Each structure stands twice: as structure tokens, then as C-alpha cells.
Amino acid sequence: MPSKTLFIVLSSGEHEKLQIAAMTASVAAVSDRPVQVFVSMNAVLAFEKGKSAAERYQGGEISKIFKEKNVPDALGLFGQGKALGDLKMWACSMILDLKEWTVDNLVDGLFDGPLGLTKFLADAEDGELIAI
Amino acid sequence: MSERQIIDARGAFCPGPLMELIAALKLSAVGEEVEVLSSDKGSVTDIPEWVKKVGHTLVTTTEKEGYWSVVVRKAK
Known part of the structure; x- marks a missing residue:
């Protein structure tokens, strides 16, 4: 039996939660x-194009340890998930509107497009949803 | 039979060793084996769990000095 789709709402820009x-x-x-x-x-801000790792990844004690040790880069992991599995990423259209951004302001190769919350929740009805 | 590919993921943390294994398996032919060297203890249990979930074959898990060797055969 195929697994249920996992839907993740990611709203925090904190490094540990991105990770x-x-x-x-x-x-x-x-x-x-x-x-x-x-x-x-x-x-959304953590995915802004052109940021250095220091600007992108800000957090607490565990974030400092991530930076000291050889922990996989969070955005790199999303990229690997897309390359090796069935992973789609959507940028919240409301935040893009508020920032006057498009997906072109976000790092290349990760996002499948902008999406509204209503559509995401409708798609998630038959899957499992977690919020971070 | 082709030579076994060895992935040296020592020093990498979860899920780095697993991701390196998956990338190597993707490029391998069915029946070929990939050996992952990992110093990350979590990966030593996570990799066999992943192998079971997706239907490949776990050949061996061996503890060495300060790291583990996990050998996986591509089954599909």
C-alpha cells in the first residue's frame, strides 16, 4: 500500500526548525x-537568494553546534530530497505578496511555485500534516 | 561482478550517510553493492531501517574501530 503523503507547514526561520x-x-x-x-x-526569509550561511541560519545553542560540526546543510537536504525522492516545495503566496517578492527571490531549484494555504490544506486532506 | 563501491561518510551526521548511500544506489545497477563507512551511530540503525522500508538488501553491518561499515545490495 502506498504511503500517505506527508504535508509539512514550515513557518519558523529558526535554524533548528529549518533543520x-x-x-x-x-x-x-x-x-x-x-x-x-x-x-x-x-x-520564507531563510530561503532568500544571495544570503550567506551566517545570515540564513540563525538559532540557539544547537544551531551553534550545527555550524561547528559536519551537519548537512538544511537547504541542501531539501535539494537532495527533491533530487532523490518525491518532494514538492511551495512558497506561501501571502508572504510573497507582503514582501513584494516572487519565487525568483528565493534560492533556485527548490520551489515548485507559489501556493495559497487553502489549496495546500485541500490537498492535505487525504494525507498527514505536521506544522513546524 | 563489478567492484563494490565504498562511500566514506565518516564525520558526517544524520542523515548525511543515508543520503550519500541513496545517491550511490541510484547510480548502481541491480545486484551491485555499496559499502558505507559511518561514524554516526544513528545512521547505523537508520540505514538498515531505510533498506527494509524501500526493499533493498542489507548484507552486513560491522563495527570497526570508531566507525561502522554497512553494506547494502541494490535489489530493484
Whole structure:
């Protein structure tokens, strides 16, 4: 029986939360489970094109340890999930409108497009949804 | 039979070793084996779990000095 699609609402831009979202999404996707990620609120800012790792990844104590050790890069993990599994990522259209951005303002190769919350929730009705 | 591919993922943390294994398996032919060297203890249990979930074959898991060797055969 095929696995239920995992829907993730990622709203925090905190490094530790980006990391667990990226780990969950990528590992599920490479384990034959379709995944869809809806990136909203401050999380959108972490995907802004042109930021350095220091600007992109800001967090607490565990974030500092991530930076000291050889922990996989969060955005890199999302990319691996897309390359090796069925992972789709959507940028919240409301936040893009508020920032006067398009998906072109976000890092290349990760986003499948802008999406509204209503459509994402409708798609998620038959799957499992977690919010981070 | 082709030579076994070895992925040295020592020093990488979860899920790095698993991702490196999957990328290598994707490029392998059915029946070929990939050996992952990992110092990440979590990956030593996670990799066999992933292998079981997606239907490949776990050949061996061996503890070495300060790291583990996990050998996986591509089954599909």
C-alpha cells in the first residue's frame, strides 16, 4: 500500500526548525513517501537568494553546534530530497505578496511555485500534516 | 561482478550517510553493492531501517574501530 503523503507547514526561520523540517522532508521523500512542504511566515526569509550561511541560519545553542560540526546543510537536504525522492516545495503566496517578492527571490531549484494555504490544506486532506 | 563501491561518510551526521548511500544506489545497477563507512551511530540503525522500508538488501553491518561499515545490495 502506498504511503500517505506527508504535508509539512514550515513557518519558523529558526535554524533548528529549518533543520528538522529538512531532515523530515528529505528522509521521508527518499523512503518512498511523497512529501509537500508549505513554506510560510519567517521561514520564507531563510530561503532568500544571495544570503550567506551566517545570515540564513540563525538559532540557539544547537544551531551553534550545527555550524561547528559536519551537519548537512538544511537547504541542501531539501535539494537532495527533491533530487532523490518525491518532494514538492511551495512558497506561501501571502508572504510573497507582503514582501513584494516572487519565487525568483528565493534560492533556485527548490520551489515548485507559489501556493495559497487553502489549496495546500485541500490537498492535505487525504494525507498527514505536521506544522513546524 | 563489478567492484563494490565504498562511500566514506565518516564525520558526517544524520542523515548525511543515508543520503550519500541513496545517491550511490541510484547510480548502481541491480545486484551491485555499496559499502558505507559511518561514524554516526544513528545512521547505523537508520540505514538498515531505510533498506527494509524501500526493499533493498542489507548484507552486513560491522563495527570497526570508531566507525561502522554497512553494506547494502541494490535489489530493484
